[in-house]
Amino acid sequence: MADSHSLEALIQALRRLPGVGVKSAQRMAFHLLQHDREGARLLARALADAADHIKHCERCHTFTENTICSTCLDPRRDATKLCVVETPADQSALERTAAYKGMYFVLMGKLSPLDGIGPKDIGLQKLFARATDGVVQEVILATNFTAEGEATAHVIGEALKSRGLQVTRLARGVPAGSELEYVDLGTIAHALVDRR
Amino acid sequence: MADSHSLEALIQALRRLPGVGVKSAQRMAFHLLQHDREGARLLARALADAADHIKHCERCHTFTENTICSTCLDPRRDATKLCVVETPADQSALERTAAYKGMYFVLMGKLSPLDGIGPKDIGLQKLFARATDGVVQEVILATNFTAEGEATAHVIGEALKSRGLQVTRLARGVPAGSELEYVDLGTIAHALVDRR
Numbered sequence: 001m002a003d004s005h006s007l008e009a010l011i012q013a014l015r016r017l018p019g020v021g022v023k024s025a026q027r028m029a030f031h032l033l034q035h036d037r038e039g040a041r042l043l044a045r046a047l048a049d050a051a052d053h054i055k056h057c058e059r060c061h062t063f064t065e066n067t068i069c070s071t072c073l074d075p076r077r078d079a080t081k082l083c084v085v086e087t088p089a090d091q092s093a094l095e096r097t098a099a100y101k102g103m104y105f106v107l108m109g110k111l112s113p114l115d116g117i118g119p120k121d122i123g124l125q126k127l128f129a130r131a132t133d134g135v136v137q138e139v140i141l142a143t144n145f146t147a148e149g150e151a152t153a154h155v156i157g158e159a160l161k162s163r164g165l166q167v168t169r170l171a172r173g174v175p176a177g178s179e180l181e182y183v184d185l186g187t188i189a190h191a192l193v194d195r196r
Numbered sequence: 197m198a199d200s201h202s203l204e205a206l207i208q209a210l211r212r213l214p215g216v217g218v219k220s221a222q223r224m225a226f227h228l229l230q231h232d233r234e235g236a237r238l239l240a241r242a243l244a245d246a247a248d249h250i251k252h253c254e255r256c257h258t259f260t261e262n263t264i265c266s267t268c269l270d271p272r273r274d275a276t277k278l279c280v281v282e283t284p285a286d287q288s289a290l291e292r293t294a295a296y297k298g299m300y301f302v303l304m305g306k307l308s309p310l311d312g313i314g315p316k317d318i319g320l321q322k323l324f325a326r327a328t329d330g331v332v333q334e335v336i337l338a339t340n341f342t343a344e345g346e347a348t349a350h351v352i353g354e355a356l357k358s359r360g361l362q363v364t365r366l367a368r369g370v371p372a373g374s375e376l377e378y379v380d381l382g383t384i385a386h387a388l389v390d391r392r
Binding site: 004005006007009010012013014016017018019023024026027028029030031032033034036037039040041042043044045046047048049050051053054063064065087088089108109 | 201203205206208209212213215219220222223224225226228229230232233235237238239240241243244245250259260261283284285304305
């Protein structure tokens with residue numbers, strides 16, 4: 001598209017974003033250059049800034065600019081509970097419910113043998129060390145309810161139970177506000193098994 | 197997502213990209229920070245570089261780092277033909293056909309009264325000046341075959357015909373390789389009218 005080396009470089013760089021192919025990258029480059037150069041400069045600064053300053057919390061592994069994140073440092077939180085999630089976005093979803101006031105461990109991924117992601121890649125040793133600090137009593141597995149999330153929960157659960165910890169899993173069931181008629185059968189079957 | 201100012205700033209900045217909502221922006225930020233920091237730095241440099249160096253060709257209005265783009269400077273091109281397209285991506289599609297060796301004028305948009313985009317915003321005066329340079333004999337309208345692209349072609353065509361230029365439009369018809377049974381009726385109707 002046009003005879004510009006920096007434009008080609010921009011399109012190629014935009015394709016590093018997940019879910020962005022060559023057509024989307026062209027559209028994004030065109031939009032930024034034609035209608036929003038200030039946005040392009042803002043994004044450039046934000047990217048460089050984040051790449052330089054964001055590291056992982058030493059306790060829970062989430063993204064933070066500090067050694068320990070503010071959640072881990074919060075004294076009002078219940079340090080006897082540790083909730084294991086896949087990503088910061090999942091943690092954020094749980095936080096928005098305001099129904100949980102314990103600590104977190106963010107895996108920053110999930111076990112995925114097909115993609116070559118094993119226990120080392122998602123820092124399970126770090127999680128086991130964190131969970132057996134003597135304060136944590138209950139570990140709540142809040143990985144996603146996908147095949148890989150379930151497998152990850154299973155592996156972590158077995159390992160932590162063998163270390164004498166109480167391990168729970170988020171309840172599976174019918175989503176709030178839904179009509180049974182439109183809920184998939186697997187979900188209804190789980191809701192029946194886990195009825196209370 | 198997580199307690200980081202630079203992460204929040206990155207997510208907000210990514211949302212300036214067209215077609216990127218908050219969930220996509222979170223996924224992009226997570227991917228870059230967790231799996232591709234080099235990509236993040238590369239994209240940052242590419243954005244700043246493009247925003248600083250890319251301007252518009254003074255003759256055809258396309259993106260270029262120079263005063264006049266290489267297409268406009270190419271002496272092997274037929275300067276009697278001027279093809280009007282909406283975007284550099286459209287120009288690039290035409291170039292890939294290798295079926296056209298004339299000059300271009302890139303509108304960098306289309307007439308769109310509903311979005312408040314009028315003749316001034318897409319540089320029609322500049323196009324009229326370019327087309328009436330005394331060398332151009334035929335103007336080929338290659339705006340898109342959408343409602344707005346057709347309207348843009350109509351406005352430009354009428355104005356240039358009144359200036360004594362030959363104005364043509366890309367042929368509408370049945371796409372190469374398609375079966376009539378599956379072609380939409382409007383396209384078949386146009387192909388019938390424009391039969392030759």
